[in-house]
Amino acid sequence: MGQDRQQLLLAKTCLLASQILMENGSELSRIDSTVKYISNTYSEGNDDIDAYVTSTLIIITANDPMDTDMQPLVLVEKTSVKSINLTKIDEINRLSRAFVAHELTLPELYRALQQLRKQNLLSVPKATAGSFLLSSTLTYLGTQNLLNSFLAGLFGMMGMYLVLRIYKYLHRPFIGELVVSAIITICVRLLMLMIPLSDYNAIIIGALFPLLPGVQLTTSINDIFDGNLISGPQRLLSAMILTLTMVLGSLLVYTIWR
């Protein structure tokens, strides 16, 4: 019985670690390797722990190969990519390394993961400042125009702030990006009535840079090349839908404006 409880705790720990990684945009190979490190460290190869992970579902199976009478343990959890937060991925890496080095016991690791999941490591000032830096620098690289790059940075910062706020209240993907791209396009068009802007499209695209799904594209292609033909195309589709919603937002404004 005690061993069953330990195995259940091991499986729940692996499930929780996988969930946090998936929710924060990690690639699948990292999730697989984290589960393997945790299970191999704890059971020294005596327990067979496997993880099957897609963008919306995580299945953890635990089996003791030495005990033929034992029913395999299966844990299933729904999940989704909520946001990209590399700090949480780094924290999971740190905790799993500490566990592998025997600095943490399994119950301590489980508690630490539970606390990490509840923690809100999102820093809105950091995200908005980063968006300003990204939008302004990439727009300057493309247009060599200080005014355009400053405006792109400003609207990029505003866009990131609004997307984070909209997601906080609605908890729905894509809506924030649709609304924000429309707002940015409106702001640029209104500004054009007052100041002649040389390349307003570059300002809009520059402002949307932080929201464009570069990370999702990278992880989806990584997953496909790793042989994950369910989650890889899922993420690729999600990235394309995200871009589509941003384009739709801008197009709506162009159409109404005309």
Add this chain to the structure above:
Amino acid sequence: MSFLHFILNLILIFCASVGFAMAVQAPNRSLLITGTIGAVSYIPNIIAATLADDLYYGIVFGVASVTTLCFFAARMYHIPAFILLVPGLVPYFPGQKMYQMIMSLFQQDVDQFIENTSGFVETSLCIYGSMLIVNLALPFIVSFFKKIKQKQAKNIAD
């Protein structure tokens, strides 16, 4: 391209990589590393693009240098390579091409759509092909050099 213009571009790419890392909530200890990787990758990018007179060769070599530097930096600083790789690739992401591709589709501009789609697909192939080749080759190269070092150490001991 003048030297000052080159230095300015290096600084801009450094700032862009750091900015993106901040936007995706990368840990603070990785910001400087990721910015440096992004900026350093610009050098092989510009050399390859100038010599071959083709933007895509620059992307291949730029991405290869980002992937290689992330591989070694991850081991030196105990940071997951993924955290360094994603912001380092920001100058090469085809997100803008994808946006323009979909926009031209809705505007029924067929020529632009074909041009943007081919640009998006070619950029994506360059990026991910380069990453795949480097990810496959690097472990072999590293283990090869480790074997040479072990042989040299053994010879010295003998």
